[in-house]
Amino acid sequence: MGFTTPDLPKVDPETFLHLPLMERMRILATTWAEQGFGSPRMVHVVYIVKLIALYALGGVIVATATSNLPAFWHVSQWWNQPIVYQKLILWTVLLEAIGVAGSWGPLAGKVKPMTGGILFWARRGTIRLRPWKWVPFTAGDRRGAFDVALYAGLLLSVAVALLSPGVHSDSLVAALPANTSGLVNPALLVAPIALLILNGLRDKTVFLAARGEQYLPALFFFAVLPFVDMIIALKLLIVVVWIGAGVSKLGKHFSHVVPPMVSNSPSIPFAWIKRAHYRDFPRDLRPSRLADLMAHVGGTTVEILAPLTLLFSPYPWLTGVAVAVMVLFHLFIASTFPLAVPLEWNVLFAYTSVFLFLGFPNQQGYAVTDLSSPWLAAALLAGLLFFPILGNFRPDKVSFLPSMRQYAGNWASAVWAFAPGAEAKLNRVTRSAANQVDQFVAFGYEPLWAEITMQQTIGWRTMHSQGRGLFSVLLKNLPDIDTRTVREAEFTCNSLIGFNFGDGHLHNEDLIAAVQSEARFEPGELVIVWVESQAWGSKVQHYKVIDAALGVVERGAWKVADAVAEQPWLPNGPIPVQVTWTRPETGAAEAVPRGEYEATA
Template identity: 40%
Template structure:
């Protein structure tokens, strides 16, 4: 097996594709448990190289400022405030270009490995405007104004990065342009990881000193990520990540995180304990660091931080937020290590800015945890929890070919993979995405919902909404709200699916205070067919392949 060859599944993928859905799901989930996605070894080196280019880009742009940028003397300047500011601005540029989260094969993006600017600079591509119906900019297709505004954002970011100092004249355009691009297409705002980088830039622009505000934002990232795991979803995430990690390629170890491989793939006691310890660690990091004053407590907090992000990075999670984890680690050392003496109370000197930071660091995450259907999981800071909104798109026959009517930056999934592999290998890789979804606790709702959506699943092509968003929007990163009814409507207007040709199952996150998850079933041509809720307790009893008895659970919904 070559460096570019994925680990072959223990079955013939072409024969697997002809099996009934319960058999297919059982086979692919058992394969994931021991093999993960089957990522080729060379792919990990590519991601490692990309991290090196990311860090190298930061060093390069720091070099435009006196006293910064010399790689040989990095130990003398890496904790300089301007170096940190440039790291944030560079990270925003890196992400909004599509080079960071949501890039490469671990997000179903094979050729080209990025979307981002390839899509956002192309007139006629699909977008998701917040101001729907507004003349010139409120339609489902990107126009000249959208492209021009995005290009101005890129130019403004580069202009700030090559400047010797960052002042209001360089930061204020970014403060305005990022949300303005988001109004025209919310995909761009989310791709920029604005809940982190843009909020930080606002703090840089309107606070002097700005360290207290930056600390509040970074502490919120950790805290709410920990809060989001106070549920039953995270143990399944531990299973999925352990089975896919390049550093845990031992079958005996991967079996330990399941109750009884291969018959019971629910999380074992070990996986559950690991999940609880991980949650405790994520909640402890901001608390300990905020209590530290530069002494032993700060050192303990920094060690905990390295443990947390070291584990995440070692698993190379699907969605690959690798650079984001790197800059969060750097921010921890700069904000809480080098400036441990700075208190959040410093925000009191700028009441308006304090209110702004509180909105993004407290209010929106709280709303997003209590009413997740109203807010992106990124703005809610619910990272790595497994409790995300998602969708599955079911295309009848070859109706997926109608997507070719779209103007987009990448081809259909198998056409991308055919550049590298024979179709047998391509089917095996794309099939693993089904396992990724079903192995998570929330994904097991599909065992009940797929039979409600279609009479015969074997007549439909199962495509995860994440992959559809990647094709149609140029970016995807775990946010099911990017591929909900708004995208369905935008694609229906351009593709013209007939009734029954495209059925979409949309599942919402579990609210923090409830033990149910809302779901909807939508036909692209005729609209909503059914909606309801499913209990998390029921999902915990299901295996990822429990479709066999699901036909008896369809209820009274009328499916045309």
Template identity: 50%
Template sequence: MGFFTPAPEPMPAAELLALPLRDRLRVLTTTWVTEGFNTPRMLHVVYVLKMFGLYFAVGLAITSWTSSTVAFTDPATWFTHIITYQKLAVWLMLLEVIGLAGAFGPLCGHFVPMLGNIRYWIRPGTIRMAPWARKVPLTGGDERTVFDVVLFLAVLAALVFPLVVDAAPVPHVPVGTTAQELIPAYAFIPILVVMPLMGLRDKVIFLAARSEQYLPIMLWSAILGAVVLRGGSTAADFVDLVIVFKIIIVVVWVGAGVSKLGEHFINVIPPMISNSPGQPDFLKKAHYRDAPTDLRPSRLAWFMAHVAGTTVEIVIPLVLLLVTNSAVAMIGAVVILAFHIFITSTFPLAVPLEWNVYFGYIAIVLWGGFGDGFDASTYGIWNFHHGWILVPVFALALFGPILGNLRPDLVSFLPSMRQYAGNWASAVWAMRPGIEERLNELPLVENQIDQLQRMAPTPYSRDDAEMMLQKAVCWRSMHSQGRGLLSAMYEHLDDIESRTMREGEFMCNTILGWNFGDGHMHDERLIAAIQNRLGLEPGDLVVAYCESQATPWKVSTPQRYRVIDAALGVVERGTWQVSDCVGEQPWLPNGPVPLDVSWNAPGFVRQHTLTGRTVDDRMMER
């Protein structure tokens, strides 16, 4: 890839687009091996500047302006004061809500402009997604109102408040700990009130804020922080608060590690490495069995997934939680920092870069020590003074991951702690000609084909823009669920070659302003909202959707899918075996993977029959 322009594509866009879908996928996936998404390096520079400048530097500057213990010009103070843990969490939550963190830019489907989120959420009339609209009073409907806009502005104000309020000194800290400060407990009350209310009106904003990551920090900062800052507190109260902060972070790490067990995650590693601008081509190819003919993961990819990835993400945090030796704690923190640096270097799609900066940095703060006399045993879980508090702490922290793995249909993959695990609810859209253009009739929506043709400094031609967007479908096909989704499309559509194929996550970003890999954002509820506004005909928009695999470490557990027609609703439900998906090439050279159909809408008949055989005939043959 070049600095201002992408690297040359494998063939002219017009020639590529003239190929059948299966051949287009083969060309794009084999090209992805070394080129990834093929965005200009200039965009990576933008991400780096945003990550270290806007987030880290400005966040530390805000901390130093409101703290008497942290000095922006003294880097040593950045790592020895717990106030940085709180302030940088609030600052990152604010950036996430605005759209200047994980959902920013082309790697998340925002081309022109690169900012989504706030542009949609301060405008009445855009689509909102209430999580329980039929069950919770006053949350029904899918159109943003003036009330929703006011509530969103209240969320922004509630996040600014703890940022700008002066830190309060901690009365008592253990011997050997430097003087500490905390954000006053009352400063967290507004966000703890308005964010859940916002979530009931629009789950998209609640999840975009990464509430599952940062609200627990704020909740316990309010509850235990009030105890620490009261007149009769002791040093033990401060120790308990720090340990709770550690538990919150460890649950995130371990939850993410556990979610990577199973057959999905190994398929995440090769395309992620391929998208890294810093990896040499030979190393990218080494993550595939025999690129370009066999793009299944290699043994190196298995090692990176299950040893350097899953094992590190589970074992090292557990060691950190249980360790009492300061040297071991510091080594573990450095390993975690290196882990997050590596993830950041790959510039993964959805770009959770600031999140990785925060978690790597906070590992050093929490386990590196609070002064020259720091002793890890002082802040170890074995030294927790009010043991009963651990029950609600662990209960709240583990509720989402446990329920989300047992019933993934009920919980977003974010509270389930399945970040980048490969086991995601996902979707692929198939539209008849002209339907994508009709999406521009939705409030504030401009389809990405049009956006790319306005990209600066190098606008794309229409064909080049189409090829760029088909790379997102190619990326999905390199993961396990993508092969199942495309199989469902092949089984359903006899006109698939004439249709516009799109990755559901990118479409969701265009319509709702945000998505971070959560297919729950663009399931049949979003499709119904689109249908209510556009009145599409049967077959105009067909969506293949799959749910996360429940308890993926059980090999026999199938993955559920459903097919949605915008005009008809859900028309088919069924399952596929993940092992069938991971055993195939991304372009499905052997045809669709077997689908086990469990339900069809009354009267619904699939469009597609292959070589004169019915779907039922093919299922019997298999």
């Protein structure tokens, strides 16, 4: 791999692109296992510079300069100042909402331009996705002047709160008499809270991109709670996020996430370490015992036990150890450059660990038992746990982000299969970016290598549990699959709405219907296989086959155990799937009630 040149698969492009689909997947999965996406080192350097200069240094400079604090290099005088933490949250919300933090750049499918976000959400006519059709005044799937104004108002309101000086707080002075910086004016937080909610009701993409499921509660706590209660509530918030993510990793999916993530990490230069995460490279690419250990000891166990230790530890030394563990945990995740590139989020959470638990230790009056009221404690827990619990029992009702399933491998996901030449019809859709394959060509790739680079993303998908099911349904339903162009839905979605973060709900039949209104595919030209996350208590994942011109044409399910037992390239053929419904004009199928199939799985 060069600094400016990618590490491409060692294939002849012309020959490779004429191979059967699953043979291409075998080659690409094996290639990924050794070299990941193969991005040039320059790409990672760009991310690191952006993370350090724009996000970390920029955020600290803004926070200290607007809060009557010493210059940013006097770390000891600002690291535990509450207003700095508040403003770093606001800074993060602003960058995420603009689209220059997570899901930015080439690793997220943004090549030319590298930014989605604001280029889509401040433009009339682009696609918006309302979360609930029953909410009044949200009808339609295109952004109008009102939506652009709402979005601009959100950015402005966050900027005003961020740049305004702190105000006096009696509760802060009572707890910290020497503090002179105050807190962000609670009145200035009302507008960001309201506008984030309103934007979300009109377009869930903006809410999710701003990471509203985590930062909205924090803004609410800043606005309404007295200081000590605010700090403890913030502790509960981050612990729920951590433990929710840890619990979501229990099951069969997460072990399949770790090997391709490690393989893509530029911080692990040795191929033998990457190969060790697979059972028998290159013949068996299922997770090895090492991968299982990394997943469920280094991942699941850490994300559950360390946060519980932080929340209840009465000993400074134990708190310090747990803080160090969580800081290293987040820095490791950032070092792997996962494809959604949530680098800013990981850096913020590393700092949050230090700020909340070392800056305001439990034994100094900031333990859960120090909340001003047991009723407040109950209300906080009920509010923070509602969506994670609902979303895991009913993943069809809640995004995987409020469900706290970040990078758990248990994702709603999809692949799109275009008839020859049909992908070009996406260029009819109002948006601010071209198809990714065209972006790569515009960036300087030869067209054949641009196509192979795009196919690397579906090779990556096959390495995860749901990928085996998605491709099994493709093989079952499309006899001409070897002649079709197959795309990873996350990347395609990103070029259409300016954001992708692993949430398959962003590219379900609602997005497809919005795309179809402008692209006008003929029946059979675009067929999508889409699958929902596995629910707690279920042993299956439920899928849909969607024809862009006809809508949903098939529903069914596959057993998760069957998916995780197979190789990425399905050498034994498609895994078994149970068709539970078929659109009448596309064929007959036995109607199997959802609960009946789950009971026999």
